Amino acid sequence: MLKGHQSWVFHPKPVLVSTAAVVGPFEGRGPLANDFDIIHGDSLVGQDSWEKAERTLLEEASNIAIERAGLTKEQIQFYIGGDLLNQITSSSYASRTLTIPYLGVFGACSTSMESLALASYLVSTGGAKHALAATCSHNSSAEKQFRYPTEYGSQKPPSAQYTVTGAGAGVVSLEGSGPLIASATIGRVVDMGIKDPYNMGAAMAPAAVDTITAHFRDLQVGPDHYDMIVTGDLAKVGHAIAAELFEKHNIPMHKTRFRDCGMMIYDYEKQMVQAGGSGCACTAVVTYGHLVRKLRKRELRRILVVATGSLHSPISLQQGESIPGIAHAVALEAPPESLTGKD
Amino acid sequence: MANKKLKKLTPTQREYQRLALSRMPKRSVAKNSLRAFLAGGLICLVGECVQQMLIHWGGMNERQAANPTVAILIIASVVLTCLGVYDKLGQWAGAGSAVPVTGFANSMASTAIEHRSEGVVLGIGANMFKLAGPVIVFGTVAAFAIATIRLIFTQGG
Numbered sequence: 001m002l003k004g005h006q007s008w009v010f011h012p013k014p015v016l017v018s019t020a021a022v023v024g025p026f027e028g029r030g031p032l033a034n035d036f037d038i039i040h041g042d043s044l045v046g047q048d049s050w051e052k053a054e055r056t057l058l059e060e061a062s063n064i065a066i067e068r069a070g071l072t073k074e075q076i077q078f079y080i081g082g083d084l085l086n087q088i089t090s091s092s093y094a095s096r097t098l099t100i101p102y103l104g105v106f107g108a109c110s111t112s113m114e115s116l117a118l119a120s121y122l123v124s125t126g127g128a129k130h131a132l133a134a135t136c137s138h139n140s141s142a143e144k145q146f147r148y149p150t151e152y153g154s155q156k157p158p159s160a161q162y163t164v165t166g167a168g169a170g171v172v173s174l175e176g177s178g179p180l181i182a183s184a185t186i187g188r189v190v191d192m193g194i195k196d197p198y199n200m201g202a203a204m205a206p207a208a209v210d211t212i213t214a215h216f217r218d219l220q221v222g223p224d225h226y227d228m229i230v231t232g233d234l235a236k237v238g239h240a241i242a243a244e245l246f247e248k249h250n251i252p253m254h255k256t257r258f259r260d261c262g263m264m265i266y267d268y269e270k271q272m273v274q275a276g277g278s279g280c281a282c283t284a285v286v287t288y289g290h291l292v293r294k295l296r297k298r299e300l301r302r303i304l305v306v307a308t309g310s311l312h313s314p315i316s317l318q319q320g321e322s323i324p325g326i327a328h329a330v331a332l333e334a335p336p337e338s339l340t341g342k343d
Numbered sequence: 344m345a346n347k348k349l350k351k352l353t354p355t356q357r358e359y360q361r362l363a364l365s366r367m368p369k370r371s372v373a374k375n376s377l378r379a380f381l382a383g384g385l386i387c388l389v390g391e392c393v394q395q396m397l398i399h400w401g402g403m404n405e406r407q408a409a410n411p412t413v414a415i416l417i418i419a420s421v422v423l424t425c426l427g428v429y430d431k432l433g434q435w436a437g438a439g440s441a442v443p444v445t446g447f448a449n450s451m452a453s454t455a456i457e458h459r460s461e462g463v464v465l466g467i468g469a470n471m472f473k474l475a476g477p478v479i480v481f482g483t484v485a486a487f488a489i490a491t492i493r494l495i496f497t498q499g500g
Contacts, residue, residue, distance in 0.1 A: 049460035149457035151424045152474065153433020153440050153449050155375075158368035192359040193352045202363040241366050272434065275368075 001125070004218025007185040014123040016116075016332065017130075017176035020064035021289030022057050023281070024139070024165030030266045035289040036166075037064055043140065043165055050150075051085060054138035057167035057281075058083070058094040062134045065169040065288075069130070069176070076100045076171070077128035080119050082111040083280050084137050084163075085145060091135070100132060109204075109233050110187070110309030111135040112168060112284040113328040117184035119172040120330070124181075129174060136167030137279030146197065146314055159199040159237045161278035164265060168284025170292075179295040180333040182302075183219060187211035187327040189311065195322045197312065201238020201262075201275055204308040207325035208234060209245045212306055215329050216251070224255040227300045230291065232283035232307035232327070233262035235276030261286035283307040287332075295334045304331045375437050382432070382439030390416050390443075413444055420445035424452040450474040 028039030045053040079100040081091040095102035107114035119131035142163035194203035239260040262276035397408040458470040
C-alpha cells in the first residue's frame, strides 16, 4: 500500500467504473466538446445565481456517473468532494441532495485528484465498495469570489487563467470494467513566494514538479513509464516553467508526453482565455471526459494525472502572503483487454 | 523595495522568482497605451458629441449641458455592462475604458448585478461601492489635502 514516502500503490487496483463530465457553453466551444456528457447552453444552467448553477453542475455529473455505473445512490458508501467556493458549499449542498455519506475535502484546483486518490484508497483497503469522487467550479462564481465582478471591465494580463465552468465525477469500485487506478502520490505544499494571483501557473509549477519527482522516486519509475503525464491547470506559463524545472533536475520528461489540462480544454486561437484554463473542473472534466475515453479505447495505456492547486484566499493575498501550491497525482491504466468490449 | 522583499526569501525561492519573472509573457506598453488612447479618446469624443447636441438642439449652454452629458454616458455604460459588452471592451482597451466616468459606472453596475443574488440591501446596497468606494475615499482625502495647501498659500500670499 504505502510505497516510499508519500505514495500509495493499490492492491487490488480499484476500477474507475464510470465517469461523467458536465460543462458550460464556453467549454462546449472548445476542442474537447465531443468528450463531455452534457454541454449547457446557458451558464446559469437555469438557476438564479452562479453558486446554484455550480451546484447543479455537480449534482448532474454525480447523478450521471452513478447511473452509468449501474448503481443507485444508496449503493455508494461515500462521496468525497470539494470545490473552490468558501466553505466548499457547492459540494456540501450537492451532497444534501445526493444523500450519500459525505467527506468534504479542499485542495483548490487539485481537489479532483485528491478526492479520487482518497476514494481509491477507501475502496482498495475495503473501506468502501463504491465511492464517488466529484468536484466542480464555475467561471463566474470563481471570478466573483477571487477576482472582480464578471461584468467589470478590467484588463487581465496574458498570464491570467480562465476558470472552467463544469463538473466531473467518477465512481470508484473494486470490480467492474473501466480504467484501473494503479497508484497515487499525495503532494506537499510548495511555496516559492509568488504573490501574483494572475500568475497561478507559476505559483503551482514547483508543486507539480515536486509531486511528480516524488512519484518517480517512491515508485522507482521514470517518465517513460507513462504514455502521458498531464498536469492540472498550469496553463501556458506554468507548464513551460515546469518543463524547464524538469530539465534542470535532469528528469527526462521528453520520454513521455507532458501535457496540461488547462491547455487542452480551450482553443487559444478562437477563445479569449489568456494562458489557459484553471479551476477544480479543469482537471476533472478533461480527465473524466477526455482522458478516460482515451484509456477505454486503449489509445492511452498508462497516464499520470497531476492536479495542481493554489491554496490562497483573496484575504491572504491582500495581507501580503504568497501563494502556496499543491499537487496530487493519480496513475490510471487502460482496462485489461478482455474487458474493453463492454464500454 | 523589490530587493527588500526578495531578502526575506530563501535562495531557492529567489532563484525561482527570477525564473518565473523571466517567463512572464510580456505586455506591450506601447500597444496598450495606444489602445487606451484610442478607446479613452473615443469615449470622450462621444461625450463631446452628446454635449454639442445638447447645446445645439437642447437649448442649453455649455455649463448646463455638462451634467446631462455625464448622465447620458453613465446610462450608456450601465446598458453596455448589462449587455455584457463592457468587460470585453475593458480587456481590449485597458485604462482607456477604466479611467473615464463610464468606467466608474461600470464598476458600480457590475457589482450591483453580481451581488443581486444576496438581496437588495446586503447584496446590492452593501457591495455596490466595493470597487468604486476607494475612488471616493481617496478622492475626498486628496481634495481635502489640496484644498488645505491652497488655503495656506492663498492666505499667506
